[in-house]
Amino acid sequence: xxxxxxxxxxTLGRDVDTDQIISGKYLTILDPNELKKxxxxxxxxxxxxxxxxxxILVADENFGSGSSREHAPQAMRAIGVGAVVAxxxxxxxxxxxxxxxxxxxxAPGVRAIFSTGDTARIDxxxxxxxxxxxxxxxxxxxxxxxxxxxxxxxxxxEKVRRELARRRADAAGAGA
Amino acid sequence: MSSGANGHGATLxxxxxxxxxxxxxxxxxxxxxxxxxxxxxxEQGAQTVAPxxxxxxxxxxxPDRVVVALDHWVPASTEGAAGLHRILRKFxxxxxxxxxxxxxxxxxxxxxxxxxxWVVPGDLAVGTDSHTNMLGAMGAFAxxxxxxEMAAVLALGQLWLKVPSSLAIEVRxxxxxxxxxKDLILRILGEVRTTGAAYRAVEFSGPTIQRLSMxxxxxxxxxxxxxxxKAGMVAPDAATFDYLRSIAKHAMHPLSPDADARYERRIAxxxxxxxxxxxxxxxxxxxxxLPDVAREHVRIDQAFLGSCTNARIEDxxxxxxLMKGQKVHDGVRxxxxxxxxxxxxxxxxxxxxxxxxxxxxxxxxSSCSACFGGNMGILDREEVCASxxxxxxxxxxxAKEARIYLxxxxxxxxxxxxxxxxxxxxFA
Ligand code: SF4
Numbered sequence: 353x354x355x356x357x358x359x360x361x362x363t364l365g366r367d368v369d370t371d372q373i374i375s376g377k378y379l380t381i382l383d384p385n386e387l388k389k390x391x392x393x394x395x396x397x398x399x400x401x402x403x404x405x406x407x408i409l410v411a412d413e414n415f416g417s418g419s420s421r422e423h424a425p426q427a428m429r430a431i432g433v434g435a436v437v438a439x440x441x442x443x444x445x446x447x448x449x450x451x452x453x454x455x456x457x458x459a460p461g462v463r464a465i466f467s468t469g470d471t472a473r474i475d476x477x478x479x480x481x482x483x484x485x486x487x488x489x490x491x492x493x494x495x496x497x498x499x500x501x502x503x504x505x506x507x508x509x510e511k512v513r514r515e516l517a518r519r520r521a522d523a524a525g526a527g528a
Numbered sequence: 529m530s531s532g533a534n535g536h537g538a539t540l541x542x543x544x545x546x547x548x549x550x551x552x553x554x555x556x557x558x559x560x561x562x563x564x565x566x567x568x569x570x571e572q573g574a575q576t577v578a579p580x581x582x583x584x585x586x587x588x589x590x591p592d593r594v595v596v597a598l599d600h601w602v603p604a605s606t607e608g609a610a611g612l613h614r615i616l617r618k619f620x621x622x623x624x625x626x627x628x629x630x631x632x633x634x635x636x637x638x639x640x641x642x643x644x645x646w647v648v649p650g651d652l653a654v655g656t657d658s659h660t661n662m663l664g665a666m667g668a669f670a671x672x673x674x675x676x677e678m679a680a681v682l683a684l685g686q687l688w689l690k691v692p693s694s695l696a697i698e699v700r701x702x703x704x705x706x707x708x709x710k711d712l713i714l715r716i717l718g719e720v721r722t723t724g725a726a727y728r729a730v731e732f733s734g735p736t737i738q739r740l741s742m743x744x745x746x747x748x749x750x751x752x753x754x755x756x757x758k759a760g761m762v763a764p765d766a767a768t769f770d771y772l773r774s775i776a777k778h779a780m781h782p783l784s785p786d787a788d789a790r791y792e793r794r795i796a797x798x799x800x801x802x803x804x805x806x807x808x809x810x811x812x813x814x815x816x817x818l819p820d821v822a823r824e825h826v827r828i829d830q831a832f833l834g835s836c837t838n839a840r841i842e843d844x845x846x847x848x849x850l851m852k853g854q855k856v857h858d859g860v861r862x863x864x865x866x867x868x869x870x871x872x873x874x875x876x877x878x879x880x881x882x883x884x885x886x887x888x889x890x891x892x893x894s895s896c897s898a899c900f901g902g903n904m905g906i907l908d909r910e911e912v913c914a915s916x917x918x919x920x921x922x923x924x925x926x927a928k929e930a931r932i933y934l935x936x937x938x939x940x941x942x943x944x945x946x947x948x949x950x951x952x953x954x955f956a
Binding site for chain 1: 559571572574575579582583584585600601606607608609611612656657658672673674675676677679680683684688722723726727756758811900901902919921922923924928
């Protein structure tokens with residue numbers, strides 16, 4: 353996994369909940385490519401059409417609160433969002449996004465140093481996010497080892513796939 | 529009640545996670561691998577199937593510990609929903625998930641877990657719904673997860689958890705007439721706010737909590753989700769054991785916090801003299817005393833008595849007692865949706881359905897109904913709803929401009945009668 357990420361920034365306010373990311377009427381959609389057309393319809397209506405792979409979302413406090421719907425990070429992954437950074441996250445969103453392999457970073461104070469259209473550079477290893485456009489930067493606590501591993505594997509699916517394969521190999525070895 | 533290995537006692541959350549992970553009392557921040565006692569999926573479970581297959585999993589770790597309950601769109605109200613139901617039925621058949629609450633035996637997933645005794649004291653329970661917190665009322669650690677994570681749970685029977693720090697909320701005092709557990713949790717939300725318990729566990733205690741019935745405890749723990757909490761719980765006591773006596777599905781491991789447990793924060797609440805409360809748009813923590821809002825004559829277009837927060841038989845009985853002999857106000861659509869099919873049947877027996885329909889309400893089959901804006905009872909722009917549910921974010925029940933006021937079942941019925949946000953105590 354790349355430990356330095358760079359991308360164009362979209363900013364969002366505080367308490368952007370999952371209803372504002374993907375509203376209830378789209379919850380029966382399973383295809384992420386269909387979902388991505390509706391992402392942020394309420395919170396940031398221009399995003400879905402204009403966002404590009406590698407773009408970085410920078411939000412204020414309590415991003416992703418509300419329901420456990422994974423549609424929200426799935427739509428972001430389908431767009432190819434490079435990272436989601438926020439002053440703070442709601443817990444289920446944070447887990448879902450990391451489980452899908454999206455770098456998800458809690459960096460208190462980050463929203464204040466970015467405007468939409470700026471370029472952000474994130475150093476996952478050392479824990480620093482820089483606004484390349486203005487030169488301002490702040491530090492954040494690097495992700496715990498366990499979560500970096502998860503991102504490195506490309507998400508939870510791949511991590512569990514490896515774990516199950518290892519168990520099967522162990523079982524076969526024990527039987528031999 | 530003694531000090532543990534950490535030099536002080538353990539919270540309820542720490543004790544349950546220690547048991548689930550088979551480790552000594554963990555400290556907040558520590559990551560543990562917990563063995564899951566109960567996993568629940570609703571329609572969102574349809575999204576676990578693809579990752580479960582992609583993981584190369586062949587079977588579910590323990591089909592007896594998995595419950596599937598259809599609730600959001602029941603019976604299927606769109607083609608998309610029908611697709612989710614079909615995927616789940618097929619997956620359940622292939623992986624031998626026999627505890628499947630299909631249409632006709634359905635109910636809101638959390639209510640199903642509660643009324644059929646699927647979660648018991650000491651359990652680590654996970655569900656594909658954020659309000660899984662409700663089951664913490666059983667003295668369990670119950671939390672919501674996403675579908676990819678659920679796929680990992682189905683494959684391994686385990687999940688990683690960061691041990692949360694805990695908030696202790698101690699409640700004393702007696703509710704006045706017309707004041708309920710819903711008013712209490714709204715008041716607490718007004719103080720703790722939507723981020724005040726983020727990533728944390730919340731433990732409720734004190735004489736008022738001990739006097740609450742299990743349904744009232746469900747209401748309280750349900751809305752710890754709105755505080756951002758990972759889990760909300762009440763230590764098990766006689767009320768818990770009585771409730772579960774004849775329905776518990778597996779062995780209990782009752783645990784209680786130590787007297788010298790370490791809490792990040794202690795909050796004391798006294799409910800003496802507390803009025804009914806209401807959460808105003810657009811956040812569940814935008815809480816005001818209901819009489820203040822009632823004085824502003826806020827006209828409503830819709831009233832909703834339903835959801836996992838407040839649609840149990842006790843809520844519907846209370847609502848029916850106020851509704852009896854009254855009429856729903858002209859121009860108000862009043863939707864009443866019981867939390868499960870069992871509750872529906874009970875309402876039928878007790879004449880509750882008749883009371884509501886005679887008054888001009890729509891009494892629906894059991895489902896999440898109008899709660900989430902994807903099934904029925906959708907609000908248009910400019911519309912206002914008085915609701916017994918748990919969320920009032922922009923767009924929650926339809927149009928993003930629609931305004932939702934959260935309140936107790938009694939207050940919803942009073943508002944349906946008056947055609948505006950009303951104090952239920954005027955009807956006593
Ligand atoms: S009733 Fe509402 S809050 Fe409860 S599970 Fe259904 S949609 Fe979610």
